[in-house]
Structure formats: structure tokens, C-alpha cells
Amino acid sequence: MEYEKHFIPLESDPAIFTSLMHDLGVPKSFKFIDIWSLDADQLHIIRSETQNPIEALVLILPDCPAYTEQTVEYSIPKGDILWLQQNINNACGLYAILHCICNILATKEIDLGSFMDGFMKEPAVNHARYLQNSPELETIYHKAALSGSTEPPAAEDEVKYHYICLVRRSGCLYELDGDRAGPIYRFNLADDEDILSKKGCDVLKMYMDSCPEGSFSLLALVNSS
Numbered sequence: 001m002e003y004e005k006h007f008i009p010l011e012s013d014p015a016i017f018t019s020l021m022h023d024l025g026v027p028k029s030f031k032f033i034d035i036w037s038l039d040a041d042q043l044h045i046i047r048s049e050t051q052n053p054i055e056a057l058v059l060i061l062p063d064c065p066a067y068t069e070q071t072v073e074y075s076i077p078k079g080d081i082l083w084l085q086q087n088i089n090n091a092c093g094l095y096a097i098l099h100c101i102c103n104i105l106a107t108k109e110i111d112l113g114s115f116m117d118g119f120m121k122e123p124a125v126n127h128a129r130y131l132q133n134s135p136e137l138e139t140i141y142h143k144a145a146l147s148g149s150t151e152p153p154a155a156e157d158e159v160k161y162h163y164i165c166l167v168r169r170s171g172c173l174y175e176l177d178g179d180r181a182g183p184i185y186r187f188n189l190a191d192d193e194d195i196l197s198k199k200g201c202d203v204l205k206m207y208m209d210s211c212p213e214g215s216f217s218l219l220a221l222v223n224s225s
Contacts, residue, residue, distance in 0.1 A: 003089035005132055006155035007141055010093030011148030012060045012163075012217045020144035021097055024137075025114020026105065029225035032058070035218040038201050046196075046220070053194040056100040056221040057166040058093075059204060064211035067162070072184055081169045086178025087128050090155060092163040094141055098131075099165035099176040100221045115140060166203060168195045175203065196220070 010016060014032040022028055035046065035057070047054070061067060082102040086095050098119075101110075107120045115136050122130050131137060145152055153159060164177040168189055175184040187199040194200070208216050 003087065005087070006089040007091040007094065007138075008145035008152045008155045009090045009157075009159050009161075010145055010163075011150060011152070012093070012161070012219070013148060014219050016144055016147055017058070017093070017097060017219060019147070020094075020141065021101065023115075023140045023143070024097075024101070025111040025116035026101055027109065027111065027225075030105075030221060030223050032219045032221055035196075035220050038196075038204060043196050047194075050220075050222040050224065052223045052225075053168075054196050054220045054222055055104050055168045055194070057195055057200070057204075058096045058100065058219040058221070059164050059166065059207065060161055060217040060219075061164070061207050062161055062211060062214040062216070064207055064214055066207045066210035072180060081167075081172075081174050081176075081183050082124065083176050083183040084127055084131070084178050087132055090153075090157070090159060091141070092178060095178040096163040096165040096176075099178075100167060103167045103169045103174075103176070104221065166195055166200060173200055173203070 010020070014034050017032040021030065021032070033046070036042065082099070084095055084098055086092060088094070101116060102120060107117070110116045110120060115134065119127070119130055162179070164175060167174055167176060171189055173186040173189050173195060175186055177184070186203055189195075189197065189199065204218065208214075
């Protein structure tokens with residue numbers, strides 16, 4: 001795909017993701033946290049500490065066979081899932097955040113007058129243009145991209161890692177990736193199943209097991225209120 005706009009890639013740091021999300025207009029009660037293990041005992045501790053169900057994850061993955069060789073069937077979403085085609089190079093971290101926010105929070109929960117407030121009030125057909133043409137977004141994002149602990153690559157560089165979102169919406173587990181051709185429906189989730197249930201973990205392990213030597217990271221979006 002030929003991109004007209006390029007962004008510096010985000011560092012996979014929950015503090016950076018959280019700060020960017022707040023600057024976009026998400027309430028301070030929401031934050032990203034690291035998930036270090038999919039072990040059942042560790043996930044139980046995380047659920048106990050957050051007290052609220054985990055509704056969205058951001059998986060940071062290297063080039064791996066399960067991603068590059070996967071044949072995906074795109075079905076009509078079983079609900080009002082919002083998916084965004086990525087049209088800004090190296091901005092997959094931003095699109096993962098947007099996929100989390102837009103499918104968990106209602107417009108009324110977003111800070112009035114913020115970037116996200118304006119974005120979520122736009123018709124879906126305008127979303128791509130809204131993201132690509134927003135000086136406000138570019139300023140907010142640039143601040144986050146330069147706040148990492150390592151020297152960031154150039155915006156036009158090819159990077160080896162990619163960000164995707166897993167989200168629960170309308171009782172379903174979806175995988176949202178702006179580099180795909182649409183939202184990927186994975187499973188139905190029971191009322192007592194959150195996104196880190198066995199079904200969600202199976203999707204994560206599908207990627208991780210295909211590249212045992214690869215470096216994966218996992219962030220969860222939680223509400224601490």
C-alpha cells in the first residue's frame with residue numbers, strides 16, 4: 001500500500017499508550033497495563049487487581065507465520081463493531097488504540113471537545129480522512145512517539161513489529177487490524193467470559209506458538225474506576 005502520511009512508530013510501553021489515549025480524550029480511569037504471562041494464576045491476579053472485566057487487548061507481534069501466512073475469512077460483523085483501515089504508515093499502534101477506544105467507550109464517555117469526541121461523532125465514511133488530515137492528531141501523536149526510552153526510527157522506516165487489537169463487542173471476540181481487509185470475527189463469548197478467557201488466550205497463543213523465539217508483548221486496556 002502506498003501511504004501519503006508517515007508517523008514515527010510507537011514504543012510498546014503501557015505508560016506511552018495510556019498518556020496518548022488520555023491526550024486523545026479518554027477519561028483518566030482507563031489505562032493500559034502489561035500482561036506478562038497467560039498463566040491462569042497470573043491472569044487471576046490481574047482480574048482481582050483491576051476488578052473490572054478486561055475488554056480489549058493490544059498484541060505486539062513480530063513477523064510470524066501465523067500472521068503472514070494466515071488465510072482469513074472476513075465475515076459480516078455480528079454487531080456494531082468499528083474497524084479502521086490503516087492509511088498512515090507505521091501508525092498501527094495508534095490504530096490499535098483507536099480500535100480499543102471506539103469499541104468499548106460510548107461517545108458520552110469521551111471528554112467533550114477532545115479529538116476523540118470529534119472523531120467518534122463523525123460518520124464512519126469520514127473516519128479515514130479525519131485521521132489523515134487532523135493537525136491535532138499529528139501533534140498529540142508526535143509527542144507520544146518521541147516520549148519513549150529508545151531512539152525512535154524514522155517515520156518512513158520499515159519496522160519489524162506490528163500492533164493488533166482484540167476486543168469484546170456485542171458478545172463476540174473480534175480481531176481488529178488496520179492492515180487486514182476488515183474485522184475478523186473469532187468466537188462468541190459467554191456472559192462470564194472476558195477477553196482473557198481460554199478462547200482469547202487461544203488466539204494469542206496461535207501467534208506466539210508459531211514463532212517461539214519471537215518477542216511478543218501484550219497490553220490490556222482496563223478501567224480502574
